[in-house]
Structures are given as structure tokens and as C-alpha cells.
Amino acid sequence: MKIKIFYFARLKETLKYSTEDLELPDEPMTILKLKALLAKRSDVWGQMLMGKLKVRAAINHELVDDHAAINHGDEVAFFPPVTGG
Amino acid sequence: MKIKIFYFARLKETLKYSTEDLELPDEPMTILKLKALLAKRSDVWGQMLMGKLKVRAAINHELVDDHAAINHGDEVAFFPPVTGG
Amino acid sequence: MTVRVQTEDFDAGFEISRLHKNRKDIGAVVSFIGLVRDLNDGDAVSQLTLEHYPGMTEKSLTSIINQAMARWSIKDALIIHRVGTLQPSDQIVLVAVSGAHRGEAFAACEFMMDYLKTEAPFWKKEVTPQGEHWVEAKSADDAARERWIK
Amino acid sequence: MTVRVQTEDFDAGFEISRLHKNRKDIGAVVSFIGLVRDLNDGDAVSQLTLEHYPGMTEKSLTSIINQAMARWSIKDALIIHRVGTLQPSDQIVLVAVSGAHRGEAFAACEFMMDYLKTEAPFWKKEVTPQGEHWVEAKSADDAARERWIK
Numbered sequence: 001m002k003i004k005i006f007y008f009a010r011l012k013e014t015l016k017y018s019t020e021d022l023e024l025p026d027e028p029m030t031i032l033k034l035k036a037l038l039a040k041r042s043d044v045w046g047q048m049l050m051g052k053l054k055v056r057a058a059i060n061h062e063l064v065d066d067h068a069a070i071n072h073g074d075e076v077a078f079f080p081p082v083t084g085g
Numbered sequence: 086m087k088i089k090i091f092y093f094a095r096l097k098e099t100l101k102y103s104t105e106d107l108e109l110p111d112e113p114m115t116i117l118k119l120k121a122l123l124a125k126r127s128d129v130w131g132q133m134l135m136g137k138l139k140v141r142a143a144i145n146h147e148l149v150d151d152h153a154a155i156n157h158g159d160e161v162a163f164f165p166p167v168t169g170g
Numbered sequence: 171m172t173v174r175v176q177t178e179d180f181d182a183g184f185e186i187s188r189l190h191k192n193r194k195d196i197g198a199v200v201s202f203i204g205l206v207r208d209l210n211d212g213d214a215v216s217q218l219t220l221e222h223y224p225g226m227t228e229k230s231l232t233s234i235i236n237q238a239m240a241r242w243s244i245k246d247a248l249i250i251h252r253v254g255t256l257q258p259s260d261q262i263v264l265v266a267v268s269g270a271h272r273g274e275a276f277a278a279c280e281f282m283m284d285y286l287k288t289e290a291p292f293w294k295k296e297v298t299p300q301g302e303h304w305v306e307a308k309s310a311d312d313a314a315r316e317r318w319i320k
Numbered sequence: 321m322t323v324r325v326q327t328e329d330f331d332a333g334f335e336i337s338r339l340h341k342n343r344k345d346i347g348a349v350v351s352f353i354g355l356v357r358d359l360n361d362g363d364a365v366s367q368l369t370l371e372h373y374p375g376m377t378e379k380s381l382t383s384i385i386n387q388a389m390a391r392w393s394i395k396d397a398l399i400i401h402r403v404g405t406l407q408p409s410d411q412i413v414l415v416a417v418s419g420a421h422r423g424e425a426f427a428a429c430e431f432m433m434d435y436l437k438t439e440a441p442f443w444k445k446e447v448t449p450q451g452e453h454w455v456e457a458k459s460a461d462d463a464a465r466e467r468w469i470k
Contacts, residue, residue, distance in 0.1 A: 182336060190353065198355070205347055207345060259342055259344045
């Protein structure tokens with residue numbers, strides 16, 4: 001399945017990625033599994049997604065938790081806790 | 086002792102008094118005693134000051150209760166519960 | 171600190187901006203505008219007259235601001251209240267508070283309105299199809315004020 | 321209902337007046353303005369950059385208004401949030417609510433700010449004498465949001 005990922009704020013800046021299209025095996029996928037997969041790319045990816053920093057995630061513009069299921073065509077986003085207002 | 090009294094809102098309208106200067110005997114006076122004194126003027130004064138209507142009082146621009154002492158030169162006011170804002 | 175009792179209307183945006191304009195220490199401004207509704211407690215209201223107690227009113231509003239400033243860490247506050255004859259949709263009152271943080275500004279602004287509603291010497295008289303009548307004080311307003319006493 | 325995310329400044333007074341002007345069913349308008357302070361968590365701030373997640377931001381703010389409208393009897397609400405580069409004393413956000421009664425308008429406005437602070441995808445980066453850094457989320461903001469869950 002194909003998904004689109006966006007990164008924001010500290011994640012975007014540190015990973016030097018703002019968006020990417022990703023092809024994943026056609027098997028059940030969750031936010032946690034996706035983070036673990038991306039974390040294998042390098043130490044900095046591991047630190048950013050599975051380290052001490054809190055990471056929040058959205059699927060199709062809705063905040064979700066680690067157990068949320070990801071489906072073909074989804075827009076996934078990773079970002080730090082929000083600090084607007 | 087001499088005091089000044091103001092009446093507001095429903096009290097002013099019904100009693101047809103907005104202000105008066107009053108000479109009182111030189112003895113301890115409270116809001117409650119003053120109300121009882123004024124209530125003797127007529128039925129309508131009794132209804133307005135000692136009847137079912139809630140009456141609030143101020144001495145020198147401060148809200149006070151029935152037991153507050155009135156002194157020579159004070160400005161006393163009687164009015165219904167406030168309804169501004 | 172600003173306290174004004176006036177017959178003329180006020181420019182809420184201008185008054186609110188005075189609480190923070192060109193100030194770099196203000197992070198939060200909370201404001202309340204009270205307006206005349208054409209329906210109050212089931213009565214159609216075509217006109218409203220506000221009476222007050224000159225002299226005591228200003229002292230009462232100043233005291234309300236002072237109490238809020240003693241209780242919360244806020245930077246500035248204002249109360250503007252109109253008197254005289256008003257129509258539905260007219261502005262009656264503006265209460266605004268500025269501070270560093272939103273929690274304290276919200277609390278102080280609501281506190282000031284709850285105290286104004288129960289302590290400031292204003293009285294409303296409504297004109298309805300059934301005639302004129304003085305507005306009755308609401309026990310809900312007393313209850314709102316009681317929340318702050320602890 | 322109005323939701324806007326924009327780089328340009330806003331006229332808070334004009335926006336607030338749109339919630340009640342010529343309406344006779346509004347008795348209360350509560351508004352919050354958030355501003356850039358030159359001191360945040362002990363750091364001197366000379367500049368602030370706000371990043372957001374286009375698309376999600378608007379949905380998130382709309383959802384916050386819908387939640388407030390489902391929970392309280394309010395008539396209208398607006399959220400305007402700026403993004404881009406801001407200086408101390410600049411306006412960041414305006415949240416305003418109109419309704420018949422003040423208690424519900426106050427609650428809805430504070431609820432909306434508490435949710436915006438913890439759910440709307442905005443991120444602040446500060447410029448200080450020590451350099452640039454991303455602002456850390458505050459546990460006080462999470463606690464403020466928790467108050468509404470019951």
C-alpha cells in the first residue's frame with residue numbers, strides 16, 4: 001500500500017524531510033509499527049521517532065494514538081506536541 | 086445627628102423620593118432601626134422597606150447589612166438588589 | 171486601570187487594544203461585552219433604561235478591579251458601563267483584563283462580571299408589550315458570585 | 321462560524337463585533353486575544369515563528385468550535401490564528417464566542433483556547449539571545465485541557 005507522510009517542526013528540521021511518499025507491504029500497519037520502521041533508517045530517525053521526545057501523530061488530519069491503523073492512501077503526519085495559541 | 090438618604094430604582098419610583106436630609110435623635114442607629122423608623126411613615130413605606138421585597142443598603146457608598154451602624158454625616162442609600170451588567 | 175460610566179456607546183476594539191498595544195509583557199487579553207437582548211426571561215424587550223448611583227458606582231467598579239488585581243497576577247483591567255436608555259443589540263458593558271497568562275485573565279474577567287452583576291449599583295427597567303417593569307435580580311447571579319468565595 | 325489561518329494581522333474589534341452586530345439575541349460576547357511576549361519561560365524573546373499543518377489546522381479549529389457548540393448553548397464563534405514570523409506585542413490568536421448568557425460564553429471561550437493549545441497543529445520557534453529553539457509544550461496546558469473531560 002502507498003501512504004504519504006508529513007513531518008513538522010523539530011521533526012521536519014532535524015530529519016530534513018517535510019514530506020515523502022512511502023510504499024509499504026500490504027499487511028496491517030499501525031502508527032507504532034510505522035514509527036519503528038522509520039526509526040531503523042538511522043540513529044537520528046530513531047531518536048526523533050522512538051526516543052525520549054514525545055511524538056504525536058495524525059492520520060488524514062485527525063490526531064491518533066500509537067494503535068491507530070494506517071490504510072492505503074492515508075496521509076500520516078508526525079510532529080511534536082503542539083504549541084500554538 | 087443629621088444624615089442624607091438616597092433611594093433608587095423601584096424604591097425611588099414608588100416612594101416618590103430620590104433623596105432627603107433627615108435629623109435623627111443622637112442615639113445608636115443601625116440600618117435596620119432606620120428602616121423600621123421610615124416604615125412607620127405609611128403603608129407604602131412599610132411595604133417598600135420592611136415588606137417582602139429585598140432591600141439593600143449602602144453607607145457612604147459601601148454595601149452594608151442590617152446591623153451596620155449609622156453615624157452623623159453619613160450618606161445612606163436604599164435600593165433593590167442590583168441588576169446591571 | 172479604567173472605570174467609566176457613560177451614556178454614549180463605546181468602541182470595544184479600541185478599548186481592548188489599549189490594554190495591550192505596544193506592551194511586550196502581555197500574553198493574554200480576555201474581554202466580555204454585555205448586550206441588550208430583545209428577549210429576557212420570556213418577555214419581549216423593546217427598550218431598556220439603566221439607572222445607577224453616581225459616586226458609589228465608580229467606587230464599586232474600582233473596588234472590583236482592585237479585588238481582581240489582588241487575587242490574580244494580572245497587568246491591567248477596565249470596566250465601561252453604560253447608563254440611560256438602550257435598545258436591543260446595544261452594548262451595555264465591557265469588562266477586559268490583560269495579563270501574562272490566559273488562565274488568570276479568564277478567571278479575573280469572569281470574577282469581575284460576577285461581582286459587577288451582584289454588587290455594582292445599576293438597575294434595569296425594561297419596556298415590554300405588557301408595560302414597563304424593573305428587572306428582578308437573579309439567584310443564578312448570586313450563585314455565580316458565591317463560587318468565588320472560598 | 322469563522323476559522324481563519326493567516327499571516328496578516330487581524331482587527332480584533334471588527335471581528336468581535338461581527339459576532340453580535342445588529343443581532344438582538346446575543347447577550348454576551350467573550351473573547352480571548354493571545355499575544356507575543358518578550359519573555360517566555362525566562363528567555364528573552366526577540367522574534368517568534370509559527371509553523372502549522374495546512375489542511376489539518378482548519379479542520380482542527382472547526383472541530384473545536386463544533387465541540388464547543390455541542391456542549392454549550394452558544395450562538396456563534398470564531399477562531400483566527402496567525403502563522404509566520406511575529407514580534408513581541410504582535411497578536412497571535414483571537415477566539416471569540418457569542419451567546420445569550422455569560423456563563424456559557426465564558427466556558428466555551430476558555431474551552432476553545434484550552435483545546436487549541438493542546439490539539440491544533442501549530443508550533444512556535446523562538447529567537448532568543450541564545451539562538452533559536454522550538455517552544456516546549458507545557459504540562460499546564462494539558463492540565464487545563466483535562467479539566468473539561470468529565
